[in-house]
Amino acid sequence: MTELSAGRVVVVTGAGRGLGRAHALAFAAEGAKVVVNDLGVGLDGTRGEETPAQHVVEEIRALGGKAVADGSDIATADGAQALVATALDAFGRLDTLVNNAGFLRDRMLVNLDEDDWDAVMRVHLKGHFLPLKYAAAHWRAEAREGRTPAARVVNTSSGAGLLGSVGQGNYSAAKAGIIGLTLVAAAEMGRYGVQVNAIAPAARTRMTEQAFADAMAAPTAGAFDAMAPENVSPLVVWLGSDASAGVTGRVFEAEGGRITVMEGWRPGPTADKAARWTPAEAGEAARTLLAKSEPPQPVYGAR
Structure with missing residues (x-):
């Protein structure tokens, strides 16, 4: 290993399993001291009796690394402050924050309860905002x-x-919100030496194994496992290191051996009457512009 993260203290939320666990282990392998945050909740966010964060800490220590477990609820102000305090108390500094915690409450919109909406917004969007804050x-x-x-x-x-995902209106909205939060944080915090980026990963985890069971089947022995969560972590480690200097406010898609820089909303075809449109004129102009524009990518799960 190159020890790309030597001397850095890294916090990873939702690090007890899946992508978070892979990130924590990858950072430790590159020399980082890691705070492994996880509540040990089930796939739908309900509390369990397991302590996966401690298991990951033990894995890191067995490999010669340094790590501590943190069980703070990062979707509360007290929990997010306690998470930062854990890093400072254990290791004396904080260099990198990886916001990863989340769970699913999938429903079609007409069947989506308010509680399911609020729970997913809380863990994904609020659970990014408060540790970042x-x-x-x-x-x-x-x-x-x-x-x-x-x-x-x-x-x-x-x-x-x-792109959106059928049956995941709450999750899609929260994840889109995270991109907006990333862009604002990058703009606001750059003057203080803080770089903020986002990833859009695709990997086999508890959150995806049911929805994509066929596409994400385990590979045959010796073959490259394109859907292993460990494939995403190298990019995360690089973004979380000194080596990524100058890279901020960007979104990367990561899947298997593929990394893509995502390019967001940009002005496309435009019409300007320099006066107020009538509804009929606006509609005609809109159709003309749409004919000149690139069609949107399909929503996941749409037919």
Whole structure:
């Protein structure tokens, strides 16, 4: 290994399983000290009796790395502040935050309960905002004291947030919101030495194994496992390191051996009457512009 993260202290939320676990192990393998955050909840967010965060910590320590477990609820202000405090108390600093925690409550929109909407928004969107808020506040204070950090934040969006996904209105909206949050945070925090980027990963995890069971089947022995979560982690480690200097406010799609820079909304065909349109004129202009524009990518699951 190159020890790309040597000397850095990295917090990974939702790190007890799946992508988060893969990220935590990858950072540790590159020399980082890792705070492994996980509540140990089920796929739908209900509390369980397992302590997966501690299991990951033990894996890291068995490999010679340094890590501590954190069980804070990062979708609360107290929990997010406690998470930052865990890093500072255990290792004396905080360099990288990887926001990854999440779960699913999938329903078609007409069957989606308000509680299912709120729960998914809480863990994904609020659970990104609050750790980011308190980590950024710490880094801003450091910068104001003349200790400008080389801080990094990696947020976790999804293809569902980029394109939408049938049966996942709550999840798609939350993941799209994370992209907006990433862009604002990158613009606001750059002056304090903080870079903020997002990934839209595709991998075999608890959240995807049912929806994509056929496409994500395990490979034959010796073959490249394109859907292994470990494939996503190298990009996350790089984005969370000093080596990514100058890269901020960007969204990357990562799947298997493929990395794509995603290009978001940009102005397309435009018409300007320089006066108010009538509804009929506006409609005619809109149809003319649509005929000149690129068609949107299909929503996941749409026929």
